[in-house]
Amino acid sequence: MKSLFLSTALLLAAPAAFACGTFTVGDLTIEHAWSKATIGADRPAVFYVEITNGGSTDDALIGITTPAATMPMLHETVVTDGIASMPHAMSIPVPVGETVALSPGAYHGMLMGLATALKEGDRFPVTLTFENAGDVTVDADVLSLRAEGPDCSDAGQ
Amino acid sequence: MQRRRAVILGLGATGAAVAFMLGVGAWRTRDRQRGNALLPLPVGDMDWDLTDHRGQPVRPLDWVGRPVMAFFGFTWCPDVCPTTLNDISLWLEELGPDADRLVVALITVDPDRDTPEALADYVSNFDPRIIGLTGSAEQVEKAAADFRVKYARVPRDDGDYTMDHTAGVFLFHPDGRFASIIDFHEDRRFAVPKIRRTLS
Numbered sequence: 001m002k003s004l005f006l007s008t009a010l011l012l013a014a015p016a017a018f019a020c021g022t023f024t025v026g027d028l029t030i031e032h033a034w035s036k037a038t039i040g041a042d043r044p045a046v047f048y049v050e051i052t053n054g055g056s057t058d059d060a061l062i063g064i065t066t067p068a069a070t071m072p073m074l075h076e077t078v079v080t081d082g083i084a085s086m087p088h089a090m091s092i093p094v095p096v097g098e099t100v101a102l103s104p105g106a107y108h109g110m111l112m113g114l115a116t117a118l119k120e121g122d123r124f125p126v127t128l129t130f131e132n133a134g135d136v137t138v139d140a141d142v143l144s145l146r147a148e149g150p151d152c153s154d155a156g157q
Numbered sequence: 158m159q160r161r162r163a164v165i166l167g168l169g170a171t172g173a174a175v176a177f178m179l180g181v182g183a184w185r186t187r188d189r190q191r192g193n194a195l196l197p198l199p200v201g202d203m204d205w206d207l208t209d210h211r212g213q214p215v216r217p218l219d220w221v222g223r224p225v226m227a228f229f230g231f232t233w234c235p236d237v238c239p240t241t242l243n244d245i246s247l248w249l250e251e252l253g254p255d256a257d258r259l260v261v262a263l264i265t266v267d268p269d270r271d272t273p274e275a276l277a278d279y280v281s282n283f284d285p286r287i288i289g290l291t292g293s294a295e296q297v298e299k300a301a302a303d304f305r306v307k308y309a310r311v312p313r314d315d316g317d318y319t320m321d322h323t324a325g326v327f328l329f330h331p332d333g334r335f336a337s338i339i340d341f342h343e344d345r346r347f348a349v350p351k352i353r354r355t356l357s
Binding site: 036077 | 319
């Protein structure tokens with residue numbers, strides 16, 4: 001446990017690349033929380049993150065909240081017979097020993113009712129609610145609209 | 158005398174041209190009815206009238222003679238459309254100047270919100286060769302029908318709405334023949350050669 005604290009402290013001290021912070025709650029590790037810049041505040045923003053379950057019980061992400069948007073929801077992009085739809089995801093399973101990614105073209109958080117447009121370089125908190133582990137607040141970093149994900153190769157992970 | 162003869166000849170030629178065009182029209186109509194219900198029509202047989210993100214009118218015949226890459230989406234879409242536009246921008250960068258002749262068009266399925274100005278704001282974030290097209294609800298419906306694209310407005314609880322839509326990217330040869338579809342999530346290693354085949 002001590003070493004975990006130590007490594008966490010070291011990680012925090014390291015010159016972290018953008019969107020490369022690590023957060024933990026219970027046995028879950030949350031990394032790579034990011035979003036894309038928006039054009040104005042009318043269009044919805046997106047939220048992506050990776051969750052690793054290092055424990056011995058399955059968990060599930062059941063909701064997100066953020067002061068950045070009045071109506072954040074979990075969605076899944078599904079392509080059926082070539083037609084893309086975006087059904088609401090009631091819960092995103094995080095099985096034991098697995099890393100689940102909310103990523104472009106798959107599960108994602110959709111942030112509707114933005115308080116203000118998101119600009120590249122902004123950072124905003126997002127609280128993730130898990131069925132078993134409870135709540136954890138992470139920092140999401142806003143990358144460009146053309147980003148495919150954070151580049152964490154220098155973050156010492 | 159000379160002049161009168163020229164006028165008569167001219168009228169005759171115009172009449173023949175009109176008859177020919179009518180004939181072509183009838184043939185096209187027949188062909189459309191026969192057309193494959195699953196595959197997009199050849200570009201030259203399409204019949205829609207849209208406006209690009211600069212406010213310029215665009216019709217299918219404007220595209221005949223150039224290879225075409227077209228896809229449907231909407232700019233209020235947070236995930237699928239920016240992902241597709243990102244992919245396309247990367248393909249175009251990989252193809253370099255070879256793709257300069259390619260028509261690359263995002264056709265909106267949400268003309269209510271996607272005005273030419275809204276499209277201009279949006280496409281300016283991606284490869285400059287990508288154009289945005291919008292139009293009346295009727296013209297967008299016509300375009301979708303010609304491409305065999307499906308879309309539907311999905312209301313949300315808060316009164317807002319989102320759109321379901323065909324996510325593939327359509328490729329056409331310079332003569333307007335349909336070439337192939339790049340599916341959403343298709344590997345770049347396959348997408349770029351598919352595009353290249355329409356360029357030659």
